[in-house]
Amino acid sequence: xxxxxxxxxxxxxxxxxxxxxxxxxxxxxxxxxxxxxxxxxxxxxxxxxxxxxxxxxxxxxxxxxxxxxxxxxxxxxxxxxxxxxxxxxxxxxxxxxxxxxxxxxxxxxxxxxxxxxxxxxxxxxxxxxxxxxxxxxxxxxxxxxxxxxxxxxxxxxxxxxxxxxxxxxxxxxxxxxxx
Numbered sequence: 146x147x148x149x150x151x152x153x154x155x156x157x158x159x160x161x162x163x164x165x166x167x168x169x170x171x172x173x174x175x176x177x178x179x180x181x182x183x184x185x186x187x188x189x190x191x192x193x194x195x196x197x198x199x200x201x202x203x204x205x206x207x208x209x210x211x212x213x214x215x216x217x218x219x220x221x222x223x224x225x226x227x228x229x230x231x232x233x234x235x236x237x238x239x240x241x242x243x244x245x246x247x248x249x250x251x252x253x254x255x256x257x258x259x260x261x262x263x264x265x266x267x268x269x270x271x272x273x274x275x276x277x278x279x280x281x282x283x284x285x286x287x288x289x290x291x292x293x294x295x296x297x298x299x300x301x302x303x304x305x306x307x308x309x310x311x312x313x314x315x316x317x318x319x320x321x322x323x324x
Contacts, residue, residue: 163191174215177203178223198227224309232306233261233276237296239312241284246313251281253311261303278303 165188168181181199183189189196200223207213228234236257238250261278264271282288282295300308 164188165191174219175205176216176219178219179203200227228307231275233278233303235278235280235299235303235305235308237292237299237308237310238279238281239292239310241287242281243287247284249313250311254279254281278305 165185166181166183168179170177170179172178179201181192181201183192183194183196183199185196202216202220202223204216207216236254238252238254240247240250242248242251257277257279258274259277259279260271260274261276264274264276278299280296280299282290282292282299285291288295296308296310
């Protein structure tokens with residue numbers, strides 16, 4: 146959504162507001178945070194995305210443990226703000242785990258505590274935990290199915306309140322070259 150909004154502004158050759166869309170940028174702890182809210186049908190048509198809030202955090206690689214911890218805490222806070230209290234969340238680790246630059250999604254699931262099954266079998270023990278499910282649908286080249294198809298099937302089956310997709314960034318205009 147952030148990229149679509151920026152492309153619209155560039156093609157319009159002006160900084161005018163886009164009807165049905167609210168976009169904000171700020172920097173916090175060296176991290177650029179862009180929030181794009183698609184407010185109505187007009188905004189949906191303009192950006193080709195469903196109504197909702199899209200937040201992008203742009204971070205430089207954090208080689209220092211303290212910087213990584215600060216970026217992680219910032220990301221966690223922004224995700225938590227988007228979720229309803231007590232939400233059942235499905236985390237989708239998108240990408241090809243056999244290709245290092247594309248393995249961010251599947252790798253993230255290795256550090257996730259999934260609790261849906263535990264809350265069902267031992268609700269009293271896991272009551273303080275959020276309900277979390279996870280899926281790593283793989284990629285078309287190895288499964289013969291689009292990740293979106295598999296994810297949609299999982300959503301229909303378990304009916305989460307929210308989906309968090311973790312994926313490597315692909316953009317039409319990389320701003321930073323890492324060395």
